[in-house]
Amino acid sequence: MLRLRLAVLGCGAVGSAVVRLALAKGVAHEVVGFDRDPERARLYLSEAGDVPVERVEATDAEALAGRLRGFDFVVNALPTFTVVGRREVPLNPIVMSAALKAGVNYLDMACYGGRRRAAEQLSLSRGFRDAGLLAVVNFGASPGLSNVLAREVWEDLDRVERLRVVSVEDQRGSTFVIPWSREEMLLSAAPALAYRGGRYVWLEPFEESVTVEFPEPVGVHRCYTLANDESYTVPRFLRVGSYEYYAGGSDIEMLRALYRMGILSGEPVLVGRARVRPRDLLYRILPPSPVPSEVLRVCEEGELEDAYFAIEVLAEGEVSGEKVVSRRYVLFPSQRRVNELLPGATYITYPTALCAVELLRVLQRGRLRGVLPGEALPRGVRRALLERLEANGIIVNEEFEVALAAG
Numbered sequence: 438m439l440r441l442r443l444a445v446l447g448c449g450a451v452g453s454a455v456v457r458l459a460l461a462k463g464v465a466h467e468v469v470g471f472d473r474d475p476e477r478a479r480l481y482l483s484e485a486g487d488v489p490v491e492r493v494e495a496t497d498a499e500a501l502a503g504r505l506r507g508f509d510f511v512v513n514a515l516p517t518f519t520v521v522g523r524r525e526v527p528l529n530p531i532v533m534s535a536a537l538k539a540g541v542n543y544l545d546m547a548c549y550g551g552r553r554r555a556a557e558q559l560s561l562s563r564g565f566r567d568a569g570l571l572a573v574v575n576f577g578a579s580p581g582l583s584n585v586l587a588r589e590v591w592e593d594l595d596r597v598e599r600l601r602v603v604s605v606e607d608q609r610g611s612t613f614v615i616p617w618s619r620e621e622m623l624l625s626a627a628p629a630l631a632y633r634g635g636r637y638v639w640l641e642p643f644e645e646s647v648t649v650e651f652p653e654p655v656g657v658h659r660c661y662t663l664a665n666d667e668s669y670t671v672p673r674f675l676r677v678g679s680y681e682y683y684a685g686g687s688d689i690e691m692l693r694a695l696y697r698m699g700i701l702s703g704e705p706v707l708v709g710r711a712r713v714r715p716r717d718l719l720y721r722i723l724p725p726s727p728v729p730s731e732v733l734r735v736c737e738e739g740e741l742e743d744a745y746f747a748i749e750v751l752a753e754g755e756v757s758g759e760k761v762v763s764r765r766y767v768l769f770p771s772q773r774r775v776n777e778l779l780p781g782a783t784y785i786t787y788p789t790a791l792c793a794v795e796l797l798r799v800l801q802r803g804r805l806r807g808v809l810p811g812e813a814l815p816r817g818v819r820r821a822l823l824e825r826l827e828a829n830g831i832i833v834n835e836e837f838e839v840a841l842a843a844g
Contacts, residue, residue: 441465441801444504444511444541446532448478448490450617450726451546451577452514454782454790457485461779464798471504480728484781495519498531502538510797511536513545516620523714527551533561533572542800543572544793547580547621548666554630554637556669558808566807575810576796577789578769579604579748580666582826584811585819586765586833587667590752591675591812593763593837597754598678602667603649605658605747606785607686608772612740615726616688616785623716623723625684626692626701627664632672632680643693647683655747655768660685661693670810677752686745695719729781736776744772744784764836788831795825 443465445452452470459465470490472478478490493504495515505511513532518525527549536543543565548556558574565572575581583602591597608614615622629640643661650657660683672680695701700719705712727735735741749766769788770778779787799821811819823833 441467441510441797442508443468443797444471444508445469446471446493446495446501446511446513447515448472448481449514450481450783450786451789452512453478453481453485453729454779454786455512455514455793456482456488457779457782458790458794459797460485460488462794462798464794469508484729495528495532496526498535498538501532501535505535505539505541508539508541510542510544511539512793512797513543516618517547517549517624518620523717525549525551527557529558529574530561533558533565536572537561537564537568537570540568540570542570544576544797545572545574546577546789546793548575548669550630550664550666550669552628554669555673556666556810559670559673562808569806571800571805572808573796573800573810573814574808575666575670576793578746578785578792580670581789581796581811582767582792583667583748583750584671585814585822586748586750586767587671587675587752588812588814588819590750590763590765591677593756594752594754594761595756597676597752599681599753600671600675600677600679601681601683601749601751602665602671603647603660603682603749603751604665604684605649605651605655605660605686605745606684606688607655607658607746608688608741608744610735610740610742610744612735613687613691614732614735614741614744614783615723616744616783617726617789619720619723619725622688622692623701623719625664626696629662629664629682630668631662631682632668632677634679637672642696645683649683649685649749651747651749651766651768654743654771655745658685661689663689663692671812674810674812726783726786732781732783733776736772741772745769746784746788759839762836762838762840766834766836767831769831791829791831792822792826795829796822798825
């Protein structure tokens with residue numbers, strides 16, 4: 438077992454999967470969970486054994502730093518924001534500041550983004566570098582592995598005219614299960630940052646679409662522009678003409694329907710004598726991500742027959758003057774298979790946690806500094822990670838051909 442003391446901040450659907458995999462795969466010899474609601478966290482950790490969970494408030498950087506001292510890494514699995522009054526406050530910079538004060542390396546799985554054009558975590562690059570600490574940001578499956586694969590296809594070409602990332606999340610059954618974070622899921626239906634012709638542009642969610650084909654059982658899906666984490670780092674670290682992101686599947690079609698009905702709007706509407714933002718009301722109505730026992734129940738009773746998660750990264754450009762396309766794609770384990778690999782996890786939380794945990798394993802071999810997204814990791818780290826994922830049955834399929842520009 439590796440000698441890693443790991444703190445996991447936020448032990449919900451994703452964080453609990455990180456805890457379980459870090460212990461089961463021997464990546465950490467000690468794991469402590471931190472959450473503002475330890476009782477709720479223990480429900481998610483019901484399959485993890487006797488893991489200590491301590492109460493902590495992530496918005497108090499000073500207090501959090503005191504709790505993190507002595508750990509080797511902190512994994513931030515919290516939502517990217519908290520609501521104070523009616524204002525969304527990004528959490529990543531607060532937690533990163535605490536990690537800096539505590540002298541602890543850091544990893545998170547998403548950025549808040551918003552209307553800025555760079556991930557908020559990048560503003561702490563100098564602090565981590567000067568302290569000799571590492572912060573890996575936006576690292577799970579997508580974002581995370583998708584960023585690594587973006588660098589892989591980018592390196593295949595002499596010049597990249599267009600880089601595209603696609604994600605498909607597709608459930609099949611009579612019920613809908615929130616597969617990861619309700620906050621982050623709804624936040625994705627926001628204006629989408631893209632990079633076109635060498636400049637950043639903003640697109641309305643679902644404004645554009647493409648048809649993408651994966652092998653069965655995922656199949657063909659209509660995928661739409663959507664807010665995404667990759668756009669806040671990829672064009673800054675990789676020289677490309679254009680960067681695009683699309684997402685599809687039943688999860689996205691559900692979001693699209695809510696968006697078209699105005700239910701995701703942040704503009705207040707008059708209800709009786711009260712002014713209510715539809716999005717706030719939806720936050721209160723939607724249940725949180727299901728705990729492991731609930732995931733197993735809906736699967737055993739056939740309400741959730743199966744579910745699939747896949748990503749594609751495609752680069753178009755030139756090699757030696759010829760037009761070429763380089764593509765990587767991954768079909769992650771289906772929900773039925775996840776029920777065997779990590780019972781109670783979902784088809785989204787399992788690959789997200791696995792990518793993060795296996796990266797932690799690889800990072801213990803070297804010494805990196807600064808704030809790095811997946812596309813900025815050294816070649817040796819990226820290749821070692823892909824080898825570890827392959828050992829876990831996560832196969833990256835590769836295609837490279839001389840071709841006309843893809844649709």
